[in-house]
Amino acid sequence: MAGYTIPTKFPTTIVGSYPKMPQAEEAIKRRKSGEIGEEEFLELVKPAVREVVNDYLWAGVDIISDGEQARDDMVVYFAERLKGYGRGDWVRVFDNVYFKKPIVTGKVEWLRPMILDHWEYATSINMGRPVKAIITGPYTMVEWSFDIHYGDRRELVLDLARVIRRELEELVRRGAKYVQVDEPALSTRPWREDAELLKEALDIVFKGLDAKRIVHICFGRLERVMPYILDYPVDQFDLEMKNSNFRLLPYLKEYGYNKELGFGVVDVHTHQVESVKEIEEAIDKLMKMDIVGPEKTYIKPDCGLKRQQRETARLKLKNMVEAAKKAREKW
Amino acid sequence: MRVWASTLGGFARSRLVRRVLRDYELGLMSYGDVEKVLLEASSAVIGVQVASGLAYVNDGMLDWHDIFRPFVESWRNVTPTGLLRFFDNNFFYRIPRFTGLPEPSRLVWAPRVRKFAPIAEPSGFKVVLPGPVTFALMSSNESGYSLEELSEAIAKLLAGEARAAVEAGASMVQIDEPTLADPEASRDSAVLAAELSSRIASASGPAKTLLALYFDVPRADVYEELLNSKVQCLSLDLIDAPERALKLLASKGFGGHCAVLGLVNSRAVHDDPIDRLSSIAEEALKDYGGEEAGLTTSTWLDLIPYDYSVRKARILGLLAEKLAYSRAWELVWRAG
Numbered sequence: 001m002a003g004y005t006i007p008t009k010f011p012t013t014i015v016g017s018y019p020k021m022p023q024a025e026e027a028i029k030r031r032k033s034g035e036i037g038e039e040e041f042l043e044l045v046k047p048a049v050r051e052v053v054n055d056y057l058w059a060g061v062d063i064i065s066d067g068e069q070a071r072d073d074m075v076v077y078f079a080e081r082l083k084g085y086g087r088g089d090w091v092r093v094f095d096n097v098y099f100k101k102p103i104v105t106g107k108v109e110w111l112r113p114m115i116l117d118h119w120e121y122a123t124s125i126n127m128g129r130p131v132k133a134i135i136t137g138p139y140t141m142v143e144w145s146f147d148i149h150y151g152d153r154r155e156l157v158l159d160l161a162r163v164i165r166r167e168l169e170e171l172v173r174r175g176a177k178y179v180q181v182d183e184p185a186l187s188t189r190p191w192r193e194d195a196e197l198l199k200e201a202l203d204i205v206f207k208g209l210d211a212k213r214i215v216h217i218c219f220g221r222l223e224r225v226m227p228y229i230l231d232y233p234v235d236q237f238d239l240e241m242k243n244s245n246f247r248l249l250p251y252l253k254e255y256g257y258n259k260e261l262g263f264g265v266v267d268v269h270t271h272q273v274e275s276v277k278e279i280e281e282a283i284d285k286l287m288k289m290d291i292v293g294p295e296k297t298y299i300k301p302d303c304g305l306k307r308q309q310r311e312t313a314r315l316k317l318k319n320m321v322e323a324a325k326k327a328r329e330k331w
Numbered sequence: 332m333r334v335w336a337s338t339l340g341g342f343a344r345s346r347l348v349r350r351v352l353r354d355y356e357l358g359l360m361s362y363g364d365v366e367k368v369l370l371e372a373s374s375a376v377i378g379v380q381v382a383s384g385l386a387y388v389n390d391g392m393l394d395w396h397d398i399f400r401p402f403v404e405s406w407r408n409v410t411p412t413g414l415l416r417f418f419d420n421n422f423f424y425r426i427p428r429f430t431g432l433p434e435p436s437r438l439v440w441a442p443r444v445r446k447f448a449p450i451a452e453p454s455g456f457k458v459v460l461p462g463p464v465t466f467a468l469m470s471s472n473e474s475g476y477s478l479e480e481l482s483e484a485i486a487k488l489l490a491g492e493a494r495a496a497v498e499a500g501a502s503m504v505q506i507d508e509p510t511l512a513d514p515e516a517s518r519d520s521a522v523l524a525a526e527l528s529s530r531i532a533s534a535s536g537p538a539k540t541l542l543a544l545y546f547d548v549p550r551a552d553v554y555e556e557l558l559n560s561k562v563q564c565l566s567l568d569l570i571d572a573p574e575r576a577l578k579l580l581a582s583k584g585f586g587g588h589c590a591v592l593g594l595v596n597s598r599a600v601h602d603d604p605i606d607r608l609s610s611i612a613e614e615a616l617k618d619y620g621g622e623e624a625g626l627t628t629s630t631w632l633d634l635i636p637y638d639y640s641v642r643k644a645r646i647l648g649l650l651a652e653k654l655a656y657s658r659a660w661e662l663v664w665r666a667g
Contacts, residue, residue, distance in 0.1 A: 088636075089636030089637075089638065089639070090346070090349065090636055090637075091343070091421075091634065091635060091636055092343070092344070092422060092633065092634075093421060093422060093423065094396070094397075094414050094422065094423035094424070094425075095396045095425075096344075096349060096352045096353055096356060096396065098349065099421075101421075101636070103600065143421065144421045146599060146600040146601075146635075147599075147601075148600065148601045151601075185421065187416070188416055188418075188419040188420065188421065189419040219415070219416050220416050220419075224515075243413065267413075269413050269414050270413060
């Protein structure tokens with residue numbers, strides 16, 4: 001990227017989502033009520049994207065995102081913009097927090113770009129930093145939807161993979177250098193057949209795509225499928241580590257992990273801001289295990305920061321960037 | 332053979348319940364006002380179950396944030412902490428953290444039973460307990476005691492819950508041990524679960540007792556140990572992996588327990604194909620010699636939207652009627 005050089009060691013990045021800005025909240029509400037259309041909606045969310053990008057720049061994050069400000073939910077947002085999905089209903093995620101779980105009612109098809117507009121906007125105000133293009137993966141879309149049309153999970157996953165491929169092609173054509181597919185659902189069904197199904201889907205999504213290909217997976221028992229995912233057609237696995245106390249590291253070591261690693265050092269489920277020292281220690285832990293070197297390690301939060309207060313998210317990122325800087329001197 | 336039906340557990344929350352719980356959390360509503368709404372909403376889900384012909388009904392556990400929470404909040408030396416995914420669902424529970432052996436501050440079920448059991452008539456009222464082994468395994472154990480000791484302490488409190496609930500009028504005590512259906516569950520855990528569920532069963536007096544296994548099919552060696560439990564009934568999820576479940580039943584049966592079949596898919600919203608489920612049930616009960624069998628949902632009904640949880644209860648009732656009728660017809664035919 002012109003004007004900005006990504007550090008060769010421990011580049012810092014984010015997983016994608018960021019606390020929702022009031023402008024975005026308001027725009028989502030107005031679009032849901034039918035008061036505004038898609039075009040006006042996207043325009044109204046842009047000031048929120050700007051705020052997020054400013055926070056990333058303030059914290060010093062190297063590879064940023066649009067903060068997913070337009071997305072009320074990682075599945076619902078796409079379901080509302082694809083052919084084949086019907087309106088869903090509220091299902092609990094935790095405590096008294098819900099999401100509107102969509103329902104597949106017909107053959108899924110891509111209609112128009114879904115994340116391009118805000119990716120382009122973030123790219124225009126990024127001070128040269130690369131902006132990741134981030135999209136929910138086909139496996140997670142299926143797992144977190146209801147299906148009353150296909151009745152065949154594999155067929156639906158692969159159809160959605162084609163849809164996502166279409167979206168990413170558009171982004172790469174416009175210059176995206178980092179494309180990330182979020183597949184948090186894999187760790188919820190950590191079975192060999194599911195891991196193999198996702199591999200088949202990622203082959204469709206990523207094959208021949210001229211960009212850094214990343215898959216993000218978080219929480220759950222990923223160690224169960226570790227042997228079956230390491231040959232996924234990706235350059236980088238972006239993994240949650242901090243929340244599970246780095247439990248996955250010995251497994252990465254055991255299986256001879258050799259791709260780039262998105263290393264989660266910030267817990268997104270706690271409001272406590274990790275100290276610089278705490279994050280440095282996490283990086284030290286990884287380095288001492290000699291799994292991947294500093295050049296292949298991307299320092300980032302476990303997952304999206306959307307459930308944090310904005311100020312907490314800012315401070316978490318600031319400390320993360322500071323710790324990465326210190327680690328560069330050390331390793 | 333008598334066929335009865337009962338949903339496995341909690342219902343989804345209606346829009347009104349979601350709203351009042353949110354308002355309460357935001358300090359906009361008193362707990363007294365929330366309780367009034369919960370009483371009405373629980374009565375509604377009880378009514379749905381009774382009207383669907385279910386023999387044992389529950390109050391929907393509408394105020395439970397997860398299966399452990401009401402107990403965690405009613406015991407000392409344990410607190411709810413960070414979120415962790417609940418099995419393979421897009422749902423997270425708060426990990427209980429034990430800093431000592433738990434001690435009871437108050438009972439969870441008995442007051443509810445007194446409130447709701449009279450509403451449930453003519454159906455029996457069921458209480459649901461998290462199994463002590465699942466509870467301990469899914470917690471953070473900082474108690475200084477072993478997992479086995481912690482499980483035993485939990486079981487002791489749960490036995491107290493069961494005893495008080497039955498005294499208050501509960502007709503069935505269900506003990507949920509979903510971790511034992513996990514392929515990685517150990518045989519040792521199964522031995523412990525069989526022993527501890529037996530203790531809860533013996534505290535349950537005249538109530539029917541059920542050990543519920545769901546989200547997957549237990550390994551044969553684990554299941555074999557669970558068959559030693561002194562509970563009366565045993566339920567299996569026959570929908571997540573029907574072939575494996577039927578294979579397990581063909582080789583191990585129900586070990587003298589009353590068979591309870593998890594047939595209605597409570598993690599999907601499509602209408603269950605009654606004919607297909609009937610044939611799975613017939614297959615599962617082929618060599619079963621018990622006098623009664625239960626039908627249930629594959630898991631709780633709180634992983635789907637409210638409307639569908641209501642519909643699934645009705646489907647379960649329909650399935651039970653169909654199966655009971657076909658069995659009765661078979662007996663008439665044989666007698667003739």
